[in-house]
Amino acid sequence: MIKNLSHIAREAGAAIMAVRSKGFDVTNKDDKSPVTEADIASNKVIFKYLTDLYPEIPILSEEGAKIPFEERAQWKEFFLVDPLDGTKEFIKDNGEFCVCIALMHKNRPVLGVVYAPTQDTLYTGSIETGAQVSRNSEAPAPITTAPPAKDEGLNVVGSRSHPAPELEDYLKDLNVDKMTPAGSAIKFCLVAEGKAHLYPRFNPTMEWDTAAGQAIVEAAGGSMLGLDGKEFPYNKENLRNAGFIVKA
Missing domain, CATH: 3.40.190.80 (D-Maltodextrin-Binding Protein; domain 2)
Incomplete structure (x- = not known):
């Protein structure tokens, strides 16, 4: 699943970058948060791949969040998706935006993929596999947190x-x-x-x-x-x- 979600995140990132290269308009959603063609394009890519590969797993996405609580409260497993995390950064064009896909099990995130397309950097992680980073489409390398040493700022x-x-x-x-x-x-x-x-x-x-x-x-x-x-x-x-x- 990590390989599949990694591929999906990269394809979604490519859709975002295509919109970025040609220019885009910004509109506001009901909650006044901004949305662009890139959010919508990425969401379409992710939904297509996830529904083809995992038709039995429901999807909760920022661009498709109006699912009744009574329905999703019954879910044991689902994908939780932000097709373009950092829309404000995308609009500012500072490169600090990404695609986020998580697998949720019993309402806990058990697997995650974060892809930053401007840096071609992909982060993945699950408790079973540990965490990895892939830069410039190279093979994933393990990563771990680094708690501060004693007296380290x-x-x-x-x-x-x-x-x-x-x-x-x-x-x-x-x-x-x-x-x-x-x-x-x-x-x-x-x-x-x-x-x-x-x-x-x-x-x-x-x-x-x-x-x-x-x-x-x-x-x-x-x-x-x-x-x-x-x-x-x-x-x-x-x-x-x-x-x-x-x-x-």
């Missing part, structure tokens, strides 16, 4: 487009060496491959923003918990997430 990643005032309060008592802003689920991947120690998030996200990244971080040896220190919930009636802390 923390390398913290945070949201580029959604900074939160609570972040400063959270960090003030920590030994922070560097604060790096980044867009989309790439922040999870920086923790997973040992380039960052901590990703605290206080502003809201949606479930499809976090599932694939969480699967990869956990496969790499890290953790993601809610601000209450409890397991992070998925497939809620309201798909909006509360805050969380990702740690190496």
Whole structure:
């Protein structure tokens, strides 16, 4: 499945890059969040491949989220998809956007794929296989988190487009060496491959923003918990997430 989802993510990334190269319009959804032709094109690619390969597994996607809670509450397994994570970064054209596909089992992310097309970098992970990264279509190489050494200053990643005032309060008592802003689920991947120690998030996200990244971080040896220190919930009636802390 990791090979299949990796191929799908790359094909979706190619669809995004095709839209990016020719130019695009931006419209707003009902919740005022932006959407582009690239979001729609990527979503079509992902739905086509997933329904062909895994017709028995339902799909919950940002661009197809209006599935009644009563229906999805019965799901034991499903794909949770963000066809273009970091739409605001895509619109700014800073390259910090990605495709996210997660397999959920009993409402837990057990397998994740995150593909950043501008960098041709693919992150994958599951508890069974560990986590890997492939750059420039090369063979996947194992990655693991790198917790800070004793007295080492923390390398913290945070949201580029959604900074939160609570972040400063959270960090003030920590030994922070560097604060790096980044867009989309790439922040999870920086923790997973040992380039960052901590990703605290206080502003809201949606479930499809976090599932694939969480699967990869956990496969790499890290953790993601809610601000209450409890397991992070998925497939809620309201798909909006509360805050969380990702740690190496």
